[in-house]
Amino acid sequence: MTILHLCLIFSALLFSLGLAAALARSSGILVLLGIELMLNAANINFIAFWKFSPNPENGTGAMFAIFSIAVAAAEAAVGLALIIAIYRHQSSIRLQDANTLKG
Amino acid sequence: MTTFPIITLLIIAVITLGITAVALFLKNIIHCSILLAVSWVGIAAFYLWAGAEFVAFAQVLVYVGAVSMVVLFAVLLTQRKQLDLEKLTGTVGFRELGKLAAAMVATVLVIAIATTPLTGSFDAINEPVITVRDIGIQLRDNHIGALLIVGVLLTVALLGAVVVASAEPKTEE
Amino acid sequence: MPSSIDILWFIPALPLLAAFIGAISTQRMRSVASGSALSAMAVSFGLSCIALKDALAAPGVHQVNNFSWVSVGTFNLQLGFLLDPLTAFMLVMVTFVGFLIFLFSTGYMKGDENYAKFFCYLSLFAAAMLGILVSNSLLLTFICWEVVGLASYLLIGFWFFKPEAAAAAKKAFITTRIGDLGFLIGLIWLHSISGTQLFYNNGEGFLETINLVEATAPALFAISAIGILLFCGAIGKSGQFPLHVWLPDAMEGPTPVSALIHAATMVAAGVFLMARVFPLLEFGSALTVVAYIGAITALLGAVIAVAQNDIKRILAFSTVSQLGYMMLAIGVGVWEAAIFHLLTHAFFKALLFLGAGSVIHAAHHEQDIRALGGLAPRMKITFATFSIGMMALAGVPFLFSGFWSKEAILHGAHTWSVSHIPFYIGLVAVVLTAFYMTRLMANVFFGKPRSHAVEHAHENNWVMTLPLTLLAICAILLGFLGTPAFPWLQAKLLGKDLSGALEFGKIFEGPGLMITSIVLVALGLGIGWAIYGFRKRERFGDADPLEKRFPGLWSALEHRLYFDELYAATILKTNSLLASFSDWLDRWIVDGAVQLVSKLGTLLGFINRDIDEQCLNAGFNETAEEIRGIGNTYSKAQSGDVHGYLRVMAWGFVAIVILVSIALNI
Numbered sequence: 001m002t003i004l005h006l007c008l009i010f011s012a013l014l015f016s017l018g019l020a021a022a023l024a025r026s027s028g029i030l031v032l033l034g035i036e037l038m039l040n041a042a043n044i045n046f047i048a049f050w051k052f053s054p055n056p057e058n059g060t061g062a063m064f065a066i067f068s069i070a071v072a073a074a075e076a077a078v079g080l081a082l083i084i085a086i087y088r089h090q091s092s093i094r095l096q097d098a099n100t101l102k103g
Numbered sequence: 104m105t106t107f108p109i110i111t112l113l114i115i116a117v118i119t120l121g122i123t124a125v126a127l128f129l130k131n132i133i134h135c136s137i138l139l140a141v142s143w144v145g146i147a148a149f150y151l152w153a154g155a156e157f158v159a160f161a162q163v164l165v166y167v168g169a170v171s172m173v174v175l176f177a178v179l180l181t182q183r184k185q186l187d188l189e190k191l192t193g194t195v196g197f198r199e200l201g202k203l204a205a206a207m208v209a210t211v212l213v214i215a216i217a218t219t220p221l222t223g224s225f226d227a228i229n230e231p232v233i234t235v236r237d238i239g240i241q242l243r244d245n246h247i248g249a250l251l252i253v254g255v256l257l258t259v260a261l262l263g264a265v266v267v268a269s270a271e272p273k274t275e276e
Numbered sequence: 277m278p279s280s281i282d283i284l285w286f287i288p289a290l291p292l293l294a295a296f297i298g299a300i301s302t303q304r305m306r307s308v309a310s311g312s313a314l315s316a317m318a319v320s321f322g323l324s325c326i327a328l329k330d331a332l333a334a335p336g337v338h339q340v341n342n343f344s345w346v347s348v349g350t351f352n353l354q355l356g357f358l359l360d361p362l363t364a365f366m367l368v369m370v371t372f373v374g375f376l377i378f379l380f381s382t383g384y385m386k387g388d389e390n391y392a393k394f395f396c397y398l399s400l401f402a403a404a405m406l407g408i409l410v411s412n413s414l415l416l417t418f419i420c421w422e423v424v425g426l427a428s429y430l431l432i433g434f435w436f437f438k439p440e441a442a443a444a445a446k447k448a449f450i451t452t453r454i455g456d457l458g459f460l461i462g463l464i465w466l467h468s469i470s471g472t473q474l475f476y477n478n479g480e481g482f483l484e485t486i487n488l489v490e491a492t493a494p495a496l497f498a499i500s501a502i503g504i505l506l507f508c509g510a511i512g513k514s515g516q517f518p519l520h521v522w523l524p525d526a527m528e529g530p531t532p533v534s535a536l537i538h539a540a541t542m543v544a545a546g547v548f549l550m551a552r553v554f555p556l557l558e559f560g561s562a563l564t565v566v567a568y569i570g571a572i573t574a575l576l577g578a579v580i581a582v583a584q585n586d587i588k589r590i591l592a593f594s595t596v597s598q599l600g601y602m603m604l605a606i607g608v609g610v611w612e613a614a615i616f617h618l619l620t621h622a623f624f625k626a627l628l629f630l631g632a633g634s635v636i637h638a639a640h641h642e643q644d645i646r647a648l649g650g651l652a653p654r655m656k657i658t659f660a661t662f663s664i665g666m667m668a669l670a671g672v673p674f675l676f677s678g679f680w681s682k683e684a685i686l687h688g689a690h691t692w693s694v695s696h697i698p699f700y701i702g703l704v705a706v707v708l709t710a711f712y713m714t715r716l717m718a719n720v721f722f723g724k725p726r727s728h729a730v731e732h733a734h735e736n737n738w739v740m741t742l743p744l745t746l747l748a749i750c751a752i753l754l755g756f757l758g759t760p761a762f763p764w765l766q767a768k769l770l771g772k773d774l775s776g777a778l779e780f781g782k783i784f785e786g787p788g789l790m791i792t793s794i795v796l797v798a799l800g801l802g803i804g805w806a807i808y809g810f811r812k813r814e815r816f817g818d819a820d821p822l823e824k825r826f827p828g829l830w831s832a833l834e835h836r837l838y839f840d841e842l843y844a845a846t847i848l849k850t851n852s853l854l855a856s857f858s859d860w861l862d863r864w865i866v867d868g869a870v871q872l873v874s875k876l877g878t879l880l881g882f883i884n885r886d887i888d889e890q891c892l893n894a895g896f897n898e899t900a901e902e903i904r905g906i907g908n909t910y911s912k913a914q915s916g917d918v919h920g921y922l923r924v925m926a927w928g929f930v931a932i933v934i935l936v937s938i939a940l941n942i
Contacts, residue, residue: 023201
C-alpha cells in the first residue's frame with residue numbers, strides 16, 4: 001500500500017459518494033452536485049498521478065485538472081439552467097417528475 | 104519524515120469524505136449545498152498537499168466561489184412554500200437501491216485499486232511544486248489552443264445557460 | 277526567397293480561405309464573397325506561374341515536400357506536396373480557366389439570391405481540385421477527390437428547388453461514389469503492399485519503387501488489379517463508360533458550374549490521376565482496360581451527342597467523348613498526349629460552355645437548340661468565339677489547338693502495338709464530332725429565330741465577353757505548344773529532350789495519318805453543313821432531318837441509348853427485387869408459418885370444439901396477454917427516469933469489472 005494507493009482510494013470513495021448522491025436523491029440540483037463530485041474525484045486522480053509521475057515538472061496533470069475544472073464549471077452552469085427550465089415547465093425539480101420521454 | 108505527509112493526507116481525506124457523506128444525506132437542500140462547499144475546500148486542501156497550488160486556487164475560486172453561489176441561487180429560485188424539505192417519494196427501494204449500487208461500485212473500485220501493484224517510487228514523497236508562473240508559461244507555450252477553445256466553450260456555455268434558463272414558453276395561456 | 281515547392285500549399289489554401297469568407301458572408305456582402313474568390317484565384321494563378329517557371333527549370337525532377345501526418349507506433353502516414361511539370365501545367369490551366377469562369381459568374385449569377393454561397397462553393401471546388409494537383413500522396417488525393425465530389429454535389433444542386441437539379445446532384449454524387457469505392461479499395465491495397473502513400477519520396481515513393489518490383493505473376497496480378505481499381509475512381513469522376521450517366525444530368529446546375537466541372541476541374545481529375553500513377557499502370561496490364569474503356573466512351577459520347585437537343589447536353593456528351601480520347605491516349609501509353617489534350621480541351625470546352633452560357637443568358641434561359649437560331653448577327657462576339665471553340669473541338673486543321681492534341685492522340689493510338697481497334701474507333705469519333713458540332717452551330721447561330729426571346733437577344737456585357745475572348749485566344753495559341761515539329765510541352769512533361777531528327781522524322785512519317793484525319797474532319801463538317809446548313813430549320817416543332825430518315829435509331833440516341841433506363845431496369849430492379857424478396861420471405865415464410873400454426877390451432881379447435889373451446893380460447897388469450905405483458909415490461913425499461921438509467925449504468929460497470937476480472941483470472 002503506497003501513498004498513491006491512498007490518494008486513489010480517497011478519490012474512489014469520493015466518486016462513490018457522488019454516485020450515491022446522484023442515485024439516491026431525487027432533487028435535480030443534488031443529482032447535479034453529485035455529478036460534480038464525481039468530476040472532482042477524477043481531478044484528484046489527475047493530481048495524484050501527476051504528483052507521483054516520473055517527471056512532474058511538465059505539469060501535464062495539473063494542466064489537465066485546470067481544464068477539467070473549467071469544463072466542469074461550464075457543465076454546472078448549463079445543468080443548473082436546465083434545472084431552472086425544468087422547474088418552470090413542471091413546477092418541480094424532482095427528476096421523477098421529468099419523465100415526458102417515458103416509453 | 105514520511106509519516107507526516109501521510110497523516111496530513113489521511114486527515115484531509117477523512118474530513119472531506121465525512122463532510123461530503125453528511126452533506127449528501129441532509130434533508131435541507133440549502134444545508135446540503137453549504138456543506139458541499141466545505142467539502143470542495145477539502146479537495147482544494149488535497150491539491151495544496153499535492154503541491155498543485157494553482158489548481159487549488161482554481162478549485163476554491165470556481166467551486167467554492169462560483170458554483171456554490173449558482174447552486175444556492177438555483178435552490179432559491181426553485182423553491183416553493185417553505186424550505187424544500189425533500190418529500191420522500193418514489194418507490195420504496197429507491198434510495199436503498201441507489202445506495203447499494205454506489206456501495207458496490209465503491210467496493211469494486213477499492214478492491215481494484217488495492218490489488219493493483221504500483222511499484223516504483225510511489226511510496227516516496229516527492230515534492231513537485233508547479234508555480235503560477237510555470238502554469239502561465241505552460242498555458243502560453245504548449246496549451247494555447249486548448250486555452251482558447253476552453254474560453255470559447257465557457258462563453259458558449261454561459262450564453263446557452265442564459266438562453267435555456269430565460270426561455271419563456273410562448274403559449275402560456 | 278523561398279523556393280516554390282515550399283509555398284506550393286498556398287495555391288489550394290487561398291481558394292479555401294475564400295470559400296470560408298464566402299461561407300460567412302451575408303447577402304449584403306456579396307461583393308466581398310466574389311471579390312475574395314476572384315482575388316484568391318488571381319493570386320493562386322500568379323503563384324502557379326512561378327511554380328511553372330521553377331518546374332520548367334528542371335523538367336524530369338520531382339520536387340517534394342513531405343510531412344508526417346499520423347504516427348502511431350511503427351505506423352507512419354505521410355502526406356506531401358509535389359511539384360513537377362505535370363503538376364505545374366495543370367495548376368496554371370486550372371487557376372487561369374477557373375479565374376475566367378469566376379469572372380464570368382459574377383455576371384451570370386448577378387441576380388441570384390444565393391450569390392455569396394455560389395462563390396463559396398466555387399472556391400471550395402477550386403481549392404479541392406488544386407489540392408489534388410499538388411498532392412504527393414494518394415491519400416491526400418483521395419481526400420481532395422472526395423471534397424471535389426461534395427462540392428460538385430453542392431454546385432449541381434445549386435438550384436435545389438428544381439426537382440431535376442436535386443435529382444441530378446444526387447445522381448452525380450452516388451454514381452461517382454461507386455467509382456470512388458474502387459479507388460479506396462485500390463488505395464488500401466496499395467498501402468498494404470508498398471507501405472507508403474507517397475508518389476515520390478526521393479526514391480522511396482511507390483511510383484519510384486515500382487520498377488524494383490520483381491515481375492512475378494502474383495505481383496503482376498496485384499498491381500494490375502490496383503491499377504484497375506484506381507481507374508474505377510477515374511471512371512466515376514471523368515464520366516467514362518459505364519458511369520458516364522451522371523455527367524449530362526449535371527447540366528442542371530448553373531452554366532459556369534458546367535464549365536468548371538466539364539472543362540477545368542472535376543473531369544480532369546480522373547485523367548490527371550491516371551497520368552500521375554502512369555508508372556504503376558504501365559507495370560501491370562491495366563492499360564489495356566483503360567484504352568478500351570476510353571475508346572468505347574469516345575465513340576459512345578459522340579454518337580449520343582448527335583441526337584441531343586439541349587445545347588448544354590450536346591456539349592456534355594462531347595465532353596464524355598473527349599474524355600474518352602484522353603483515357604484512350606493514356607491507355608495506349610502516350611500520357612503526355614492525354615495531358616496535352618486535357619489542357620487544350622480545358623480551354624476550348626470552357627470557352628464553349630461559357631459561350632453557351634452567354635447564349636442562354638441572352639435568350640432568357642432557353643437551352644433548346646430547336647428554339648434558338650439566328651443568333652450570329654445578334655451576338656457577334658459570342659458567335660466569333662464560339663466558332664473558334666467549335667473548330668478547336670472539331671479539330672479543324674493547323675490553326676486550332678484541338679487539332680494538334682487530337683493528332684497526338686491518334687498518332688499514339690496508331691503506333692500502339694496491341695491492337696488497332698481503338699485507333700479506328702477514334703477515327704469514327706472524329707467524323708461524328710465534326711458533324712454534331714456543325715449541327716449545333718447551324719441550329720443556334722444560323723437560320724432565323726424560332727422563339728420570341730431569341731428575337732430580342734443581344735450581346736452581354738464585358739464580364740461575360742472578356743473571358744470568352746481570352747479563352748478563344750488561348751484555344752488557338754495553346755496548340756502550338758505541342759505541334760509535332762516542336763513538341764515543347766511533351767518534352768517538358770516527359771522530362772526528356774524530344775527535339776531533333778526523331779521528331780522531324782515523325783512529321784514526314786505521319787502525313788498520311790494527318791491527311792486522313794483532315795479528310796475525316798472535312799467529311800464531318802461537310803455532311804453536317806449539307807444536312808443542317810442548307811436546309812435550315814424553320815419552326816420549333818420541325819423534326820430533325822435525320823429523324824425523318826432513321827426514326828428508330830434517332831429515338832434511341834435521343835434517349836441516350838437507354839442507359840438510364842438500363843440502369844433503372846437492372847441495378848435498381850435488382851435492388852427492389854431483393855427488397856420484394858425479403859418482403860415475400862416475411863409475408864409467406866415467416867408469416868406463413870405463423871398462419872399455419874394458428875390455422876392448425878383453429879382446425880384442432882374446430883374439430884374438438886365442444887371439448888376444447890374453453891381450453892384453446894383461454895390459451896390464445898393467455899398468449900396475447902403474455903405478449904402484451906412482455907411489451908409492457910420492455911416499455912417499462914424506457915421509464916424516463918434518469919435515476920433508473922444511472923443505476924443501470926452503475927450495475928453494468930460493476931458487472932463488467934467482475935466479469936473482466938474473472939476472465940483474466942485476477
